Amino acid sequence: MGVDLHAHSWYSDGTEPPAAVVAAAARAGLDGIALTDHDTTAGWAEAMRAAGEHGVLLVPGMEITTLSADGISVHVLSYLHDPHEPQLAEAIRGARGGRWERARRMTELLAQDFPLTWEDVLAHVADGATLGRPHLADALVAVGVVADRQQAFDRLLHRSSPYYVPQLNMRPDEAIRLIRRAGGVPVLAHGMASARGRTLAAEQLEDLVEAGLGGVEVRHRDNPPQGRQVLLELAARHDLLVTGSSDYHGAGKPNLIGENTTDLDTVAELLDLATGVPAYGHLPR
Structure with a gap:
């Protein structure tokens, strides 16, 4: 195989x-x-x-x-x-730190329009995990904003979205x-x-x-x-x-x-x- x-x-x-x-x-x-x-x-x-x-x-x-x-x-x-x-x-280490800063900023932007908190996002991150947009997507699903990860990316987390923050x-x-x-x-x-x-x-x-x-x-x-x-x-x-x-x-x-x-x-x-x-x-x- x-x-x-x-x-x-x-x-x-x-x-x-x-x-x-x-x-x-x-x-x-x-x-x-x-x-x-x-x-x-x-x-x-x-x-x-x-x-x-x-x-x-x-x-x-x-x-x-x-x-x-x-x-x-x-x-x-x-x-x-x-x-x-x-x-x-x-x-x-630098890349991981940048991911956390980016996710926090995207969460802040999303929270202006949707019932999403930083704690909601962290609930979907395993201990020691690398944080990324999929965790934001999972949080958006959990709070009822979207139906699934794909919809979260299609509607809110894509690179042209007003909620998107580029990563260094x-x-x-x-x-x-x-x-x-x-x-x-x-x-x-x-x-x-x-x-x-x-x-x-x-x-x-x-x-x-x-x-x-x-x-x-x-x-x-x-x-x-x-x-x-x-x-x-x-x-x-x-x-x-x-x-x-x-x-x-x-x-x-x-x-x-x-x-x-x-x-x-x-x-x-x-x-x-x-x-x-x-x-x-x-x-x-």
């Missing part, structure tokens, strides 16, 4: 604990799963314990939200990095260099997801390769066929890893665990390239 290299728990914007994410991967018959919560590694230990119980490979990871110089949101997956490497750890993010090339410094392997997440907004131009993708990009997530439901072809051609030119993932969020998104996977040979290459921390468990022979 392969390995699903992109999944989220309630330590960021997923709806399940890490152990449940791993259990879902096992039920789906996957050989392994990567836990890639936004800007945090808080779920790694629980996920590793669950991987041992279920006999699946756990690839520790993280997803970093970055912003290009011309304002394009770029997500970079980091696999098997050392979470204690000082420069990366400091950058992630590091540049994608900076994130890639920090991941490499920490012994990790940086992979561009859903890089051609044009339905989410603007995507990087060809020359910008080349800049990421020059910075140390190790792979591209091609098989993802949000990459359209023509975008997948762009990524495949980039990977062929530069001998990059080509991955497939679900971007699973539990009940937070319709994405099904294992709907896209990465073949075992590619995963083995990923594990060999990393020098930060090892994966937990073993690939099938």
